[in-house]
Amino acid sequence: MHRSAPRLSRILACAAVPVMLVVAGCSSDSDEAKGSGSSTSPSVKKTEPTVEPAKFATLPDACGSIGKKTIEDLVPKTKTKSGTPGKSSDTAVRGGCSWNGLDDNGVKGSQYRWLDVGFTRFDSDQSLGSGAKRATEEYTKQVSKAQATEGAKKASAKPAEDIGEQATSVTYSLTKSKEDFEYATIVARTGNVVVSVTYNGAGFAGAKTPSAADILKGARKAAAEAVAAVGADKPTASPSGEASSSAKPSAKASSSAKATSKATSKTTAKATAKS
Template sequence: MSEGTMHRSAERDQRHQRSGRGSGGRGARRLLVAAAALPVMLIAAGCSSDSGSGDDAAKESSPTAAAKSATASANEVKAAAYGKLPETCTVLSKKTLEDLVPEGVKSGKPINDGEQDASGDCRWISLDNNGVKGSQYRWLSVSLMLLPSDAARGAGDERAREQYEKKVSEAEAVASAKNVKSEPVTGTGDEATAVRYDLKKKEGTFKQQTIVARVENVVITLDYNGAGLAGEKAPDADDLVKDAKAATKEIVAAVAEANGEGAGAGSGASPSKSASPSKSAAKSDAEDGEPTAKASASASKKKS
């Protein structure tokens, strides 16, 4: 081979080597670019996915979703059986009032009407002044409370049960009460309790009877006390509590009737007779539920 031929062959080999290096370099650069682009695509895809989840979360926390959730919760609460209350001063018959507060039948006075169809209280006062024979005093109070079903606070009957237990506990914890006794009362609403105790005051010894009853989502509290003043003998507590129980049963029937139900068991029950007032009208200055010193002094003066 001549020197010129060898020179030309060497040039061709060099060109082929340069061409190979150049082609390989471009290929490597393409791979690097592609590799660099892949994470960007993955990141973009990830952002797109996160954005979708955020939209779903926003939809779930939107007011419309919250309203639907609240509606669903409300639908899960059991509807209350009763939706209204009778007028508290009309829940007892004239015959019952004549037995419990004979001199105060017409003295029924709304004490706290509360919210319409939600609560109400009525009070009757009777004072029988028998001159030298002393006086008989009676005080009667009826309180009604309606507990509607509420999505946030629960079913009406459960709320009423809580109030019932609270009022029984309050009656058992009255300050200065002596000889406190509690007993269940059967045949009166869904549950009922009688709390009895004595309260000694300067006017005399008061025999207190408190009946707390629950019928569905309504709580009934009846307070009834009596006392013998100016030397008169104190009334029999057994007679008083018997009257109070019968009156409470009558109130349970009145609540049911006000809500379109029958009069129910016990509506015809009449309280038993007890040592009770029978002559003079109730005195307005005794409206706090206790005979005043004025009433006691008047009775003592007549007795003397």
């Protein structure tokens, strides 16, 4: 009996070894799983969505954005037909131009007109938003500013259809130097650019004040031309990626090739006749 006791202890010890190994193996796999899970979580990074690129990179020449014929019609006897450019430290971001004139008809009175156009462009910014979004915010501010003109009477704001991507017309009357003026401001947005056109007029020395409808009509015409001028000089890309203007040289080259072909045919015919 005394001899069997040590033997039994040895058997139990050997039997316990595989169990310990299995437990150790499971514990090791569990630790690795935990380790692999904790190592991957820090590598997951949140990526911010990329803002939409700005549609227009430049602005048109403000004084050339409205046609000469339109200027003659809206501002008779204008002092400077080419317009007076506004001051800007960066013409790629902000620009403006104005015209004014007095059509003096002597005892019949005089008609005064004033026209102003302004452009504001916004770039896309990761922290501030897309150029279009920023331009929309500026558009809203300018409409509100026009509506809040000090001393304005009979102010009215309405959507201006068919001008840019969105536009609003603000009309009102204003008395200055004892004269009654009619005003119309068109604020429009196209892409990342805000266009603002203000047109006003008054009758002096007994002349009749222009109608609000005529002033609004003139403002709409000028605004439509100013909006169309945005990006008008931007070259359009063909499917091959080349500027569409490259089609003209190819046409000339084709004409040249035809002329060369005709000359070659005539030379060949003469040589054949001689032989």
